[in-house]
Amino acid sequence: xxxxxxxxxxxxxxxxxxxxxxxxxxxxxxxxxxxxxxxxxxxxxxxxxxxxxxxxxxxxxxxxxxxxxxxxxxxxxxxxxxxxxxxxxxxxxxxxxxxxxxxxxxxxxxxxxxxxxxxxxx
Amino acid sequence: xxxxxxxxxxxxxxxxxxxxxxxxxxxxxxxxxxxxxxxxxxxxxxxxxxxxxxxxxxxxxxxxxxxxxxxxxxxxxxxxxxxxxxxxxxxxxxxxxxxxxxxxxxxxxxx
Amino acid sequence: xxxxxxxxxxxxxxxxxxxxxxxxxxxxxxxxxxxxxxxxxxxxxxxxxxxxxxxxxxxxxxxxxxxxxxxxxxxxxxxxxxxxxxxxxxxxxxxxxxxxxxxxxxxxxxxxxxxxxxxxxxxxxxxxxxxxxxxxxxxxxxxxxxxxx
Numbered sequence: 001x002x003x004x005x006x007x008x009x010x011x012x013x014x015x016x017x018x019x020x021x022x023x024x025x026x027x028x029x030x031x032x033x034x035x036x037x038x039x040x041x042x043x044x045x046x047x048x049x050x051x052x053x054x055x056x057x058x059x060x061x062x063x064x065x066x067x068x069x070x071x072x073x074x075x076x077x078x079x080x081x082x083x084x085x086x087x088x089x090x091x092x093x094x095x096x097x098x099x100x101x102x103x104x105x106x107x108x109x110x111x112x113x114x115x116x117x118x119x120x121x122x
Numbered sequence: 123x124x125x126x127x128x129x130x131x132x133x134x135x136x137x138x139x140x141x142x143x144x145x146x147x148x149x150x151x152x153x154x155x156x157x158x159x160x161x162x163x164x165x166x167x168x169x170x171x172x173x174x175x176x177x178x179x180x181x182x183x184x185x186x187x188x189x190x191x192x193x194x195x196x197x198x199x200x201x202x203x204x205x206x207x208x209x210x211x212x213x214x215x216x217x218x219x220x221x222x223x224x225x226x227x228x229x230x231x232x233x
Numbered sequence: 234x235x236x237x238x239x240x241x242x243x244x245x246x247x248x249x250x251x252x253x254x255x256x257x258x259x260x261x262x263x264x265x266x267x268x269x270x271x272x273x274x275x276x277x278x279x280x281x282x283x284x285x286x287x288x289x290x291x292x293x294x295x296x297x298x299x300x301x302x303x304x305x306x307x308x309x310x311x312x313x314x315x316x317x318x319x320x321x322x323x324x325x326x327x328x329x330x331x332x333x334x335x336x337x338x339x340x341x342x343x344x345x346x347x348x349x350x351x352x353x354x355x356x357x358x359x360x361x362x363x364x365x366x367x368x369x370x371x372x373x374x375x376x377x378x379x380x381x382x
Contacts, residue, residue, distance in 0.1 A: 003163075003166050006166045006170075007162055007165055007166050009170055009171060010165050010166075010168060010170065010171045011171075012171055013165045013168060013171070014162070014165055017158065017161045017162070017165060018158075020161075021154055021157065021158050021161075024154060024157070025150060025151075025154050028146075028150045028153075029146070029147060029150055053171070054176075054178055055178060056171070056172055057172055057173070057174045057176075057179070058172040058173075058174075062267060063187070063198070063199040063200060064197055064198055064199070064265075064266065064267065065187075065190070065191050065197050065199065065340075066197075072174070073187060073199075075178060075179060075183050076183065076186065076187070076199045076200045076203055077178075077182065077183050077186070077203065078178075079200060080200045080203045080204045080208075081211075083204060083215075083271060084211060084212070084214075084215040086271075087215050087218065087219055087271065088215070088218055090222075091218055091219060091221075091222030092222075094222055094223075094226055094367050094371075095222055095225050095226055095229075097371060098225075098226045098229045098230050098370075098371060099229065101230065101371060102229060102230070191340050193330075193331060194330055194331065194346055194349065195264075195330075195331070195337040195338065195339075195340050195345045195346035195347075195349075196264035196265075196340070196345070196346040196349050197264065197265055197340055197341055198263070198264050198265060198266065198267065198269070200267070200269070201263050201264045201269050201349060201353070202264070202346075202349065204269075205269075205348070205349045205352050205353065206330045206348070206349060209317075209328040209352075210328065212352075212356075213313060213314070213317070213328070216309075216310055216313055216356065216359060217310070219359070219360070219363055220306070220307075220310050220359075223306065223363055223366055223367065226367060226370060226371070227366070227370055230370050230371065231370070
């Protein structure tokens with residue numbers, strides 16, 4: 001039970017793992033293509049949450065330097081490195097959605113099972 | 123060893139029959155369970171959340187926060203990190219954004 | 234035009250200038266308060282997406298033409314690189330701030346931290362026009378293909 005207490009103390013990381021599992025299950029199970037893209041976005045968000053939550057400290061403030069000594073600041077490094085990741089996630093989502101528009105124009109449907117059926121009959 | 127195998131096969135047949143899932147659904151649940159199980163062990167091994175003595179607070183963030191205002195003149199430390207200390211990464215990120223837009227336009231406007 | 238359309242149009246016509254001022258505020262105060270180029274540019278781009286969603290597409294496309302948004306997007310990326318090259322001309326490394334001789338001010342004023350202010354503005358313009366270009370390209374392709382099917 002010491003394992004369970006250690007896991008429950010780091011509940012931020014557990015929520016990030018839970019979001020990752022939910023995204024992965026949705027991506028593998030549902031057959032609609034747009035749901036797969038949304039699930040990929042959820043997985044990206046869970047990774048950002050994990051990295052930004054690593055830099056937190058109790059009693060810390062936002063890293064805007066103000067007057068006064070002995071002010072504890074939150075670690076600014078993981079948050080600023082995840083800004084690049086967020087922009088990359090937006091770019092991948094935009095390109096995936098444009099590919100889905102072209103697939104719809106050709107096949108007439110956005111369902112993966114029906115697309116495989118149409119491809120196997122050509 | 124044979125007991126674990128028997129339990130796994132019984133669980134597969136039970137999920138297929140009771141929940142009426144396809145084989146794709148059963149293997150997905152088993153894979154997700156395995157991944158979540160091993161990730162939980164990793165989370166237990168990580169340093170405790172919110173501790174000021176974590177290994178993530180080594181000398182690099184200390185230097186950025188001590189001489190950040192004097193080096194760059196910006197009060198916002200996140201801005202000075204991404205635009206002054208690590209400006210080349212932000213240039214790469216702007217390039218990724220530009221290439222993604224070019225790819226979208228090239229995909230959608232070709233005849 | 235039903236009553237719900239009227240309410241949405243009147244409200245968005247009132248709210249869009251405030252959203253744009255808020256986005257420009259976040260871009261300009263990138264070195265003083267949380268935010269910076271990316272979030273301010275996203276907020277500014279969202280205001281023009283709101284215009285296109287509450288009115289129809291022609292009214293939205295008339296706010297910024299395709300040529301203007303292409304020039305703004307390329308101009309943002311070029312401005313970033315030109316600021317780095319200006320630092321080389323002034324005698325420092327590529328993309329350096331105080332070692333090259335940009336005018337620092339006092340910490341906490343609006344016109345301080347020479348290169349950070351300029352780079353933040355260019356990044357904000359770039360991200361705003363990226364979001365506008367993405368939205369109009371995907372929606373107009375949908376519209377054309379939906380009409381032809």
